[in-house]
Amino acid sequence: MNYETPLFFQVMEYANAAGRDVIDMVSGNPDWEPPEALREGFTEYAELEPDRLQYPPSGGLLELRQEIAARRGVATDQVVITNGGGGANYLAMARALERDSGNEILLTEPVYPYYPGKTTMLGGTQAFVETASNGQLDPVDVRNAANSNTAAIVVNTPNNPTGAVYPERTMRELVAIAEEYDAILISDEVYDHYDLSEKFTSALSIDSAHRIVTNAFSKSMAITGVRVGYAILPPDLVEAAKSRHMLVNVATTRPGQYAVLNTLRETPPEYSERNRERLRERVVSFTDALEAAGAAYTRANGSFYVMARFDGYPGTLENVARLIDEAGVAGMPGEAFGDSRTAWVRFALVTPRVKEATERLANYFE
Amino acid sequence: MNYETPLFFQVMEYANAAGRDVIDMVSGNPDWEPPEALREGFTEYAELEPDRLQYPPSGGLLELRQEIAARRGVATDQVVITNGGGGANYLAMARALERDSGNEILLTEPVYPYYPGKTTMLGGTQAFVETASNGQLDPVDVRNAANSNTAAIVVNTPNNPTGAVYPERTMRELVAIAEEYDAILISDEVYDHYDLSEKFTSALSIDSAHRIVTNAFSKSMAITGVRVGYAILPPDLVEAAKSRHMLVNVATTRPGQYAVLNTLRETPPEYSERNRERLRERVVSFTDALEAAGAAYTRANGSFYVMARFDGYPGTLENVARLIDEAGVAGMPGEAFGDSRTAWVRFALVTPRVKEATERLANYFE
Numbered sequence: 001m002n003y004e005t006p007l008f009f010q011v012m013e014y015a016n017a018a019g020r021d022v023i024d025m026v027s028g029n030p031d032w033e034p035p036e037a038l039r040e041g042f043t044e045y046a047e048l049e050p051d052r053l054q055y056p057p058s059g060g061l062l063e064l065r066q067e068i069a070a071r072r073g074v075a076t077d078q079v080v081i082t083n084g085g086g087g088a089n090y091l092a093m094a095r096a097l098e099r100d101s102g103n104e105i106l107l108t109e110p111v112y113p114y115y116p117g118k119t120t121m122l123g124g125t126q127a128f129v130e131t132a133s134n135g136q137l138d139p140v141d142v143r144n145a146a147n148s149n150t151a152a153i154v155v156n157t158p159n160n161p162t163g164a165v166y167p168e169r170t171m172r173e174l175v176a177i178a179e180e181y182d183a184i185l186i187s188d189e190v191y192d193h194y195d196l197s198e199k200f201t202s203a204l205s206i207d208s209a210h211r212i213v214t215n216a217f218s219k220s221m222a223i224t225g226v227r228v229g230y231a232i233l234p235p236d237l238v239e240a241a242k243s244r245h246m247l248v249n250v251a252t253t254r255p256g257q258y259a260v261l262n263t264l265r266e267t268p269p270e271y272s273e274r275n276r277e278r279l280r281e282r283v284v285s286f287t288d289a290l291e292a293a294g295a296a297y298t299r300a301n302g303s304f305y306v307m308a309r310f311d312g313y314p315g316t317l318e319n320v321a322r323l324i325d326e327a328g329v330a331g332m333p334g335e336a337f338g339d340s341r342t343a344w345v346r347f348a349l350v351t352p353r354v355k356e357a358t359e360r361l362a363n364y365f366e
Numbered sequence: 367m368n369y370e371t372p373l374f375f376q377v378m379e380y381a382n383a384a385g386r387d388v389i390d391m392v393s394g395n396p397d398w399e400p401p402e403a404l405r406e407g408f409t410e411y412a413e414l415e416p417d418r419l420q421y422p423p424s425g426g427l428l429e430l431r432q433e434i435a436a437r438r439g440v441a442t443d444q445v446v447i448t449n450g451g452g453g454a455n456y457l458a459m460a461r462a463l464e465r466d467s468g469n470e471i472l473l474t475e476p477v478y479p480y481y482p483g484k485t486t487m488l489g490g491t492q493a494f495v496e497t498a499s500n501g502q503l504d505p506v507d508v509r510n511a512a513n514s515n516t517a518a519i520v521v522n523t524p525n526n527p528t529g530a531v532y533p534e535r536t537m538r539e540l541v542a543i544a545e546e547y548d549a550i551l552i553s554d555e556v557y558d559h560y561d562l563s564e565k566f567t568s569a570l571s572i573d574s575a576h577r578i579v580t581n582a583f584s585k586s587m588a589i590t591g592v593r594v595g596y597a598i599l600p601p602d603l604v605e606a607a608k609s610r611h612m613l614v615n616v617a618t619t620r621p622g623q624y625a626v627l628n629t630l631r632e633t634p635p636e637y638s639e640r641n642r643e644r645l646r647e648r649v650v651s652f653t654d655a656l657e658a659a660g661a662a663y664t665r666a667n668g669s670f671y672v673m674a675r676f677d678g679y680p681g682t683l684e685n686v687a688r689l690i691d692e693a694g695v696a697g698m699p700g701e702a703f704g705d706s707r708t709a710w711v712r713f714a715l716v717t718p719r720v721k722e723a724t725e726r727l728a729n730y731f732e
Contacts, residue, residue, distance in 0.1 A: 053589045083618075084616055118614075121614075226621060227616070248449075
């Protein structure tokens with residue numbers, strides 16, 4: 001399939017143009033409030049002296065990098081502030097491909113569509129490792145797929161779209177495989193604040209010169225539009241990544257960095273705990289309804305997503321459009337995530353109308 | 367020279383570490399107030415509903431693209447909102463190199479160092495066309511340098527670092543050469559609001575499928591740190607550029623787009639007129655002092671910059687450091703802009719202390 005134009009926007013446009021009320025379960029946009037300190041950050045920024053409106057250091061505001069480094073237990077020099085998680089993944093994948101240690105990127109299937117899109121754009125080739133029906137990744141399969149041409153292994157935990165959270169032994173094995181094949185494990189952990197299983201293990205907990213961790217404040221602070229994320233790189237890879245960042249974007253937006261720094265400093269952990277609690281309730285409510293409707297589904301251990309399979313209703317773009325028109329619920333077609341989940345539809349639980357959506361689906365499929 | 371790490375930051379760090387008061391004439395950061403509507407935009411944004419904090423459309427907020435399209439006389443579909451002018455130039459140069467119509471990029475010398483850096487990063491090769499001592503570009507020289515391998519001609523008008531503004535006949539010829547060699551003229555017009563000559567001609571005024579215009583609000587609104595710019599592409603190049611933008615950055619920061627849109631709508635032309643007037647006065651004051659000090663200099667017809675040559679004091683990094691330590695004035699070494707201006711130092715007139723700087727230089731070189 002054509003990963004260069006992810007289907008997200010296409011489905012959302014179709015839903016917006018539908019002649020009826022549609023519950024949006026397509027995008028990964030949180031529907032809840034950002035921390036109060038985020039709003040205060042922008043209000044404060046609006047009053048700063050002109051020099052504070054000018055170029056920040058290319059790698060990011062020093063105080064923000066220090067704050068992240070302290071929280072993640074790494075050196076400040078290893079942190080590069082990027083244009084969201086997307087920018088961080090782009091830098092990480094480019095770096096892995098430019099190390100002259102292979103041209104192939106191993107991806108998991110189902111796959112977050114931006115990863116293969118970035119791979120192709122960067123001139124790499126891709127290979128897929130299929131995950132289990134519960135979304136778990138077997139490191140043995142990754143080892144079998146790895147070879148001397150492997151430049152990177154890209155994983156996402158907690159996972160979009162499966163909701164799987166990889167346990168520590170998986171992360172350890174992935175780092176070991178990356179080391180063995182002189183590749184880079186790129187661990188995209190943008191949903192780390194939405195681990196519902198308490199089993200989440202960051203790749204940062206396994207020290208290695210062969211792993212890059214990417215993250216962003218888009219999901220944890222409910223601000224996907226602000227575009228502030230970061231990459232944590234091994235010391236020998238960081239300068240080249242910063243150089244690319246400078247040549248592509250010069251720097252990441254400063255008001256966003258300022259507001260994020262204020263939020264990190266001022267927001268108590270209860271903010272994230274409340275978000276997880278809300279998500280837990282939605283997962284239960286939604287999967288109970290799927291159960292009652294006789295659908296198969298994945299149980300989200302993290303991230304925002306539940307995948308569902310309805311008998312005789314495969315997750316094609318056509319069926320997703322039909323679901324919008326006939327049931328008033330918009331999901332993402334499983335085929336957007338590669339060949340392994342074409343029978344499935346992904347629903348994002350980031351709408352206050354989850355209960356209403358379950359009723360609509362139950363009525364439609366009963 | 368190594369264009370991958372532009373010298374800007376290096377010189378600024380040296381100036382900041384100096385044990386004395388230094389007048390910063392290094393960076394291109396305006397020192398004046400942004401329009402009031404810019405600040406209001408951020409204040410308003412801080413109060414919006416959560417859904418307005420989420421992903422904007424990848425190509426940019428529709429209303430901002432419409433506003434730009436109306437002002438520039440192009441179709442809204444041709445406008446892509448980017449992470450500043452840097453992001454726009456990156457997309458434009460990538461597109462030119464990916465058209466399978468050559469691998470070489472023609473640049474002018476002296477050169478804005480990001481252009482060769484981007485060229486190399488994107489896998490292109492570069493060739494330089496030298497400009498006259500007043501910074502003007504002779505299209506005959508460009509035509510002589512163009513060949514079947516020419517993918518793009520990148521120009522910057524008003525020019526950094528020479529202050530030259532290319533007249534209409536130059537722009538027409540450049541478009542014609544691009545058409546003749548199936549190349550793309552990339553016209554970076556980020557200083558268009560700082561045309562002091564009233565001779566500025568945008569490449570947009572010459573309709574062609576072979577030109578891309580890049581611009582940003584960084585300089586015109588005095589907000590280099592906000593990172594909002596745009597590219598205007600021919601219809602057949604725009605989709606691929608948007609796709610790359612999506613795969614690299616997902617989207618451009620939404621609070622910045624919101625504040626810029628508010629500023630475009632609410633700011634009278636007097637704001638820019640006052641900025642030009644201030645700049646005109648600074649140019650006169652600074653070049654008068656250079657004249658009195660017996661230095662050679664370029665007369666800025668646009669942009670923020672004046673280049674100066676002091677006898678026996680070539681524009682090396684070493685001499686620029688000496689000027690910081692001994693005169694308390696920081697400029698950019700001419701060698702940062704390629705081989706043609708190694709005898710020169712570039713001074714940015716974006717400090718309220720221009721007069722003081724001229725006195726320091728006059729005392730130092732007398």
